[in-house]
Amino acid sequence: MDNIAGHKSGLSWVTNISVVVLVVLWLIPTVGLFVSSFRERDQISVSGWWQAPFSVELTYRTRGDGEVRPVDGGYVMEGNIFDTGEVRSSFEGGASTVSAFGDRGVAPAEYPAGTVAEIGDGETLQVNADGTYIYTSVEEPGNRGPRVYFEAETPPQFTLDNYRNVLTADGMDRAFINTLTVTIPATVIPILIAAFAAYALAWMDFPGRGLLIALVVGLLVVPLQLALVPMLNLHQRLGIGQSFLGIWLAHTGFGLPLAVYLLRNYMVGLPRDIIESAKVDGATDFQLFVKIILPLSFPALAAFAIFQFLWTWNDLLVAKVFLPSDDASKVMTVKIADDLLGSRGGDWGILATAAFVSIAVPLVVFFTMQRFLVRGLLAGSVK
Amino acid sequence: MQRTLYASVAALALGTGFAAAQDLIFPVGEGAFNWDSYQQFSDATDLSGQTLDITGPWTGEDNDLFTSVIAYFEEATGAEVNYSGSDSFEQDIVISTRSNSAPNIAVIPQPGLVGDLASEGYLTPLAPETTDWIVENYAAGQSWADLATFEGQDGQTQLYAFPYKIDVKSLVWYVPEQFEEAGYDVPETLEELKQLNDQIVADGGTPWCIGLGSGAATGWPATDWVEDMMLRINPPEIYDQWVSNDIPFDDPQVVAAIEEYGQFARNDNYVSGGSSSVANTDFRDAPAGLFEFPPQCYMLKQATFIPTFFPEGTEVGTDVDFFYFPASAEKDLGKPVLGAGTMFTITKDSDAAQAFIEFLKTPIAHELWMAQSGFLTPYKDANTDVFPSDSQRNMNDILTSATTFRFDGSDLMPSEIGAGAFWTGMVDYTTGADAQTVASQIQSRWEQLK
Numbered sequence: 001m002d003n004i005a006g007h008k009s010g011l012s013w014v015t016n017i018s019v020v021v022l023v024v025l026w027l028i029p030t031v032g033l034f035v036s037s038f039r040e041r042d043q044i045s046v047s048g049w050w051q052a053p054f055s056v057e058l059t060y061r062t063r064g065d066g067e068v069r070p071v072d073g074g075y076v077m078e079g080n081i082f083d084t085g086e087v088r089s090s091f092e093g094g095a096s097t098v099s100a101f102g103d104r105g106v107a108p109a110e111y112p113a114g115t116v117a118e119i120g121d122g123e124t125l126q127v128n129a130d131g132t133y134i135y136t137s138v139e140e141p142g143n144r145g146p147r148v149y150f151e152a153e154t155p156p157q158f159t160l161d162n163y164r165n166v167l168t169a170d171g172m173d174r175a176f177i178n179t180l181t182v183t184i185p186a187t188v189i190p191i192l193i194a195a196f197a198a199y200a201l202a203w204m205d206f207p208g209r210g211l212l213i214a215l216v217v218g219l220l221v222v223p224l225q226l227a228l229v230p231m232l233n234l235h236q237r238l239g240i241g242q243s244f245l246g247i248w249l250a251h252t253g254f255g256l257p258l259a260v261y262l263l264r265n266y267m268v269g270l271p272r273d274i275i276e277s278a279k280v281d282g283a284t285d286f287q288l289f290v291k292i293i294l295p296l297s298f299p300a301l302a303a304f305a306i307f308q309f310l311w312t313w314n315d316l317l318v319a320k321v322f323l324p325s326d327d328a329s330k331v332m333t334v335k336i337a338d339d340l341l342g343s344r345g346g347d348w349g350i351l352a353t354a355a356f357v358s359i360a361v362p363l364v365v366f367f368t369m370q371r372f373l374v375r376g377l378l379a380g381s382v383k
Numbered sequence: 384m385q386r387t388l389y390a391s392v393a394a395l396a397l398g399t400g401f402a403a404a405q406d407l408i409f410p411v412g413e414g415a416f417n418w419d420s421y422q423q424f425s426d427a428t429d430l431s432g433q434t435l436d437i438t439g440p441w442t443g444e445d446n447d448l449f450t451s452v453i454a455y456f457e458e459a460t461g462a463e464v465n466y467s468g469s470d471s472f473e474q475d476i477v478i479s480t481r482s483n484s485a486p487n488i489a490v491i492p493q494p495g496l497v498g499d500l501a502s503e504g505y506l507t508p509l510a511p512e513t514t515d516w517i518v519e520n521y522a523a524g525q526s527w528a529d530l531a532t533f534e535g536q537d538g539q540t541q542l543y544a545f546p547y548k549i550d551v552k553s554l555v556w557y558v559p560e561q562f563e564e565a566g567y568d569v570p571e572t573l574e575e576l577k578q579l580n581d582q583i584v585a586d587g588g589t590p591w592c593i594g595l596g597s598g599a600a601t602g603w604p605a606t607d608w609v610e611d612m613m614l615r616i617n618p619p620e621i622y623d624q625w626v627s628n629d630i631p632f633d634d635p636q637v638v639a640a641i642e643e644y645g646q647f648a649r650n651d652n653y654v655s656g657g658s659s660s661v662a663n664t665d666f667r668d669a670p671a672g673l674f675e676f677p678p679q680c681y682m683l684k685q686a687t688f689i690p691t692f693f694p695e696g697t698e699v700g701t702d703v704d705f706f707y708f709p710a711s712a713e714k715d716l717g718k719p720v721l722g723a724g725t726m727f728t729i730t731k732d733s734d735a736a737q738a739f740i741e742f743l744k745t746p747i748a749h750e751l752w753m754a755q756s757g758f759l760t761p762y763k764d765a766n767t768d769v770f771p772s773d774s775q776r777n778m779n780d781i782l783t784s785a786t787t788f789r790f791d792g793s794d795l796m797p798s799e800i801g802a803g804a805f806w807t808g809m810v811d812y813t814t815g816a817d818a819q820t821v822a823s824q825i826q827s828r829w830e831q832l833k
Contacts, residue, residue, distance in 0.1 A: 042694045045671050059676040105561050106588065108676035147560075149676050232482035242484055321478055325438055325467035325486075337470045338442045 037352035038158040044348045057099065058154045059108045062086040064135050064145035074122075077135040081127055081150060090154070101127040101150040108149035119146070162353035166340060171327055175335040179313065181244055182323075182331055186251035186312045187305055193252065194259030195301065199289045201260065202267040203275060213264065219257040227253075228321050235322070244329070247322040254318070255308050266300035267293055302372030310362050332358050407458060408451050409754065415768040416754070417746040424459055424745050428738050431461035435735040438476065439490030439725065442468035444691075445757065452751045456742050462735045476730075480505040485730035488739055491544065492725050493794045494530055495801060500728070501543045504536030507729040509740060514542045516744055521546075522761040523788040530790050531726060544726035547743050548752065549759045551782050552607050552686040552721040552791060553708040556670070559701075561678050572712035573615055577646075583681055584652045591647060591654050592680035593661045594669030595810060602806030604666050605644065605813055606793040607721065608684065612640040614719035615711050619787045626792045628829055632800075633822035641809075641818040648813050655680040662810050667692045673703065684708060686723070687759060687778055700774040707781050717786030723794060753779075761788070797832055804828040 035049040047056060063086060066079030081098065082091040100109035103119045111117040113129040122138035127150055135146050166172070200206075201213055231253070235246045270293065278288050294301075312318075316333040323329045330339075336354040341347055412418050441449050446468045453464045469475045473496060479485050480500060491497050500506050514532070518524040531544040562569070565586060570576040583590040595604050613622050617636050624630045625637055651657045655672045656664065656679075670692050672679030683689070690699050697703055710718050727743060729736045742748050749765040752758035756771070759779045770776040782788070793801035808821045 040695075045668055045694075061676055105564050106586075106677045147564075229478055229482045232478070232484060236483045320469065320471070320475060321482075325436075325469065325475075326465050327467070338468055339446070341443065341470065 033352045033355055036348060037162055037356050038160070039349055040157075040159055040161065041347055041349050043157065052158070053156050055153045055155050057151050059149060059151050060087045060090065061105070061108075061147070061149050063147055064133060066145070068141055070140075071136075074136055074138045075140055077133075077137075077141070077145060079133060080131045081133050081148060082131045082152075084148075096131070096152045096154060097129050098127055098131055099129070099151050099153070101125070101148060103147055103149065105149060109151045162349045163357070165350060166336075166353045166357050169335070169340055171330065171339075172332075172335065174328065175330050175332045178323075178329060179331045179333075182247055182251070182319065183309060183312045185244075185248045186255070187308045189248060190252045190255040190259050190308060191301060191305060194256055194263050194304070195294065195297070196289070197256075197260045198263035198267050199285075199293055201264045203288075203293075204285060216257050216260045216264075220261060222257075224254045224318070228317075232321060242322055242324040244323070247318060250318055250322045251308075251312050251315075255311075259304050259308070262304050263297060263300050266297055270296055299372050302369055306366060306369050306372070309365055313358075313362050407454055409751065411458075414754075415766050416750045417764070417766060420745040421455065421459060421747040424742060424747075428460045428741070430735050430738055433461075433733070433735045434463045434465065435488065435733070435739060436486035436731075437464060437466045437488045437490065437739075438472065438479075438486045439466065439468055440470075440472040440492050441490070442470055448752060448755050448757065451755065452748060455747065455751060456739060459742070460735070460738060462738070464735075464739075476500075480730055487729065487731045487733050487736040489728050489730045490725050491728055492723070493798075493802075494544070494726060494790060495795055495798060497531070497544045497726050497728055498533040499798075500730075501533040501535050505730060506535070506543045507732040507736075508535060508539075508541035508543055509545060509729070510737075511542070513545065513740070513744075517542075517546070520744075520763055522763055522783040523785060524761075526788050526790075527761065530795075544728045545740050545743055546724050546726050547749075547760070549722050549724040549761060549782060550687045551759060551778060552723060553611055553719070553781070554685065554687060554705045554778070555708050556673065556683045556685060556689060556703055556705045557681055558673050558678065559704045561673075561681060565681075567681070569706045570709050572709050574712055576709055580647070580653055588678065589653070589655045589680045590682055592664075592669045592672040592683045593648050593654055594664035594666040595662050595813060596665035596668075600802070600806065601662070602808075602810040603793065604685070605648070605809035606801075606805050607686070607791065608644040608648070609640050609809065610789070610792045611684075611708055611719075611721050612643040613637065613792070614721060614787065614789055615716065616640055616643060616714060618716060619719060619789060622789055622792065626795045628796075632826035632829060633819060638818050638822050641812060641822060645812065645818060649815075659814065662813050688757065700772055704774065705778070718784065719787040719789065720781060720785035721789055721791060722782065723791040797829070799832055800825060800829050 032049045035052050036044055039049070039052060043052075046058070062081065062084040064077050064079065064081075065084050066077045068075050068077050081101075082088070082096065098113045100112050101117075102108045102110035103117065103125060104110070111127075113127055116124050116126045119125050123146065124136045125133065125146060125148065126135075127133045127148065131152075133148065135141075201209060201216075231250055232242070232246075235241060235249075240246045240249070274292060275288060278292055283291070314333065316337060319331045319334055323331065323334075336351075336358065340350050340354060409416065411421065437453075439449070446466070449468075450466055453466055456462070457464055473491075473493065476485075476489050476491065476496070477500075480489075480503075485505065491500075497506070501508075514528050517528045517531070521527045527546050528542065531546055532540060532542050534540050535543070557569075565583075565588070567579060567582070570579050580590045593604065593608075595602050597603055610622075613625065613636075616639060621630065621636055625632070625634070630636070647653055648661050649658045654661055666685070670683055670685070670689060671694070673681070673683055674694055674697070690697070690703075693699075693703060699705075707718070707720075710716060727740060729740070746762065746764045746766065749758070749760045749762050750769045753760065753765060753767070753775075754769040754771060756775070759775075759782050761782055763783070767776050767779055770779065793805050795801065796805065804825045808825045812818055812821045
């Protein structure tokens with residue numbers, strides 16, 4: 001009775017749960033990156049992003065800096081520990097609760113809050129939970145107040161500084177425009193060329209067609225790194241040099257094999273009847289291509305457009321090689337890697353933020369065109 | 384219409400005038416700088432209308448600092464200089480020289496790479512008198528000149544690079560207040576340092592933070608340790624022979640240096656997190672242990688650039704300080720200093736490129752960067768009064784008072800070794816492999832290259 005339509009199998013729960021688990025697993029890095037993009041570098045190095053939403057016990061070091069008053073048999077200094085100079089900036093959001101304190105770095109939480117601690121030389125120190133401290137000394141204290149270490153609850157802190165830094169960096173707008181200048185032609189040009197080529201390879205009979213297709217498929221496995229130096233050399237000799245035209249040509253060249261292969265496989269799967277009837281009616285190859293093949297191949301074109309757009313948008317290597325290295329022609333990836341991250345790349349906060357800023361546009365492209373992507377991925381696989 | 388046009392032109396002119404004035408961060412003629420050298424250079428050189436392209440490894444803050452030095456060159460000569468830094472400069476420069484798109488000047492951080500490019504004929508040799516200039520004016524000048532001299536494509540041995548901006552690697556960073564609280568003294572000799580290790584352990588602490596992690600370059604901090612140990616237990620000649628592979632990598636003297644490093648890094652009591660965490664800790668995260676309470680460690684051996692990775696607001700000199708990684712008293716090898724630096728090479732010759740090398744010979748070119756941050760120089764005529772802090776002056780003193788200076792050996796070895804087998808070998812050794820075995824493996828890789 002189990003597998004009758006309308007009845008839910010007990011196994012569907014297992015399926016649902018495992019889907020949820022897989023989705024969560026896949027999302028973890030992205031969520032981590034997202035949370036980190038709202039944290040400062042120091043916080044990132046102290047605690048993991050999963051601890052970010054919770055208060056944490058942190059140890060602080062400060063120095064009593066209140067007024068010293070003489071009293072019977074000694075001197076007294078009073079004040080609030082959260083107001084002392086060295087930690088004031090950490091508690092701007094409001095006071096916290098002290099859980100323990102100490103006077104030596106090796107034992108920063110030696111005494112629970114509220115106890116009066118003898119710290120030697122006739123000095124005592126008391127730090128209460130609310131942060132008030134009393135320090136007494138038999139002899140007149142020097143001009144530096146007593147060292148105090150204390151442990152306090154620290155509320156979670158988030159900041160928009162990283163986003164401010166990335167978005168307002170000098171020349172970021174220019175880099176954004178440059179990226180678009182590279183990406184759009186580098187997506188359109190290969191599609192134009194590949195659509196023609198794919199039609200010819202799919203529907204026009206000429207000798208050596210099979211060999212040509214095999215050659216294109218073969219080109220898919222050639223790593224583009226191999227072609228960088230010879231290509232650039234060629235560009236220099238042709239007078240194109242390092243320029244936007246050069247990078248369009250490079251991206252076109254590197255994208256063509258996949259484009260031709262993908263589109264040709266899709267076009268070959270179009271119903272022969274339509275094409276033959278059109279030919280019988282006297283359509284030329286060009287008319288056939290423009291009026292029938294192109295509209296029918298739209299899903300495959302869109303799928304390839306998304307692939308090519310994402311890859312050129314994220315590209316760092318090709319942009320570094322084929323564009324001049326001056327500020328005016330930096331694309332976003334180069335700008336982030338070379339200008340924002342600094343010489344030794346330790347700024348995780350900036351890195352995470354930059355990742356989110358730079359995926360914004362591809363995300364929009366992806367979500368508006370994803371229905372084509374799903375259909376396009378099946379391109380050529382089902383007849 | 385006409386009027387708005389004039390107004391906007393005037394505004395533009397004002398704006399650019401202001402921007403140019405702002406570029407010179409120290410007004411000409413003020414302060415302890417050698418402005419005479421600037422004036423002389425300015426009077427002798429006129430490059431109006433010429434442009435000069437420079438590429439180098441400095442990005443982010445370093446990029447801004449170098450640009451501020453360039454501004455004076457532009458002001459003095461009228462030339463226009465475009466500097467662009469790249470995070471992957473060592474790869475980029477190889478691609479651009481091979482594909483004829485090289486800049487005029489390339490700032491190369493690895494002498495080994497300079498040698499490669501010179502032997503392939505991509506570099507223009509510097510004027511012969513520059514060699515004499517370096518020998519005379521740099522502290523330990525001969526070792527600098529030798530470092531920048533290579534055999535070119537034509538088989539002639541010539542000077543191909545001008546060293547400028549040096550990093551000192553033989554430094555140990557510590558928090559003075561923690562030393563004070565615990566009653567430790569800064570060790571003067573390697574033997575004292577080892578005693579201090581044991582004393583810290585006896586007091587229940589951990590002496591060292593060591594992190595070898597650095598992405599694809601994981602392992603390089605360990606090579607610095609080994610190189611420093613080489614200079615402390617062997618004479619510098621042995622170091623040179625090791626770097627050029629005239630003695631094999633698995634020579635007992637080299638293995639002894641590796642084991643000397645192992646005494647620090649492979650002792651669970653000596654390293655924060657135990658020796659197994661050394662290879663997994665990122666070198667950028669390692670300093671954090673110094674600043675925790677209780678301190679996870681008391682000392683960190685790292686180069687002059689490391690303050691970039693200290694927590695924000697940390698002041699060098701008060702919150703944290705450094706001492707010279709001490710030399711061995713028993714061995715009596717003087718005060719060897721290990722360092723690294725960048726080399727200016729001419730990749731596409733032009734008047735402006737030659738003039739820029741001349742500019743680097745003026746004291747002012749050094750002082751302008753010294754007065755900001757992160758710059759050390761062996762140039763004896765540069766006025767150390769311009770350093771903004773005592774700690775930077777002390778660092779420079781370590782450099783100028785060195786009896787022996789040696790460049791980071793891993794940068795001098797062929798890159799398959801110095802930026803490959805040596806790194807991974809040190810990770811293997813740190814995680815438990817035998818020193819002799821690791822050294823033999825590196826040596827056999829090296830022999831395959833010959």
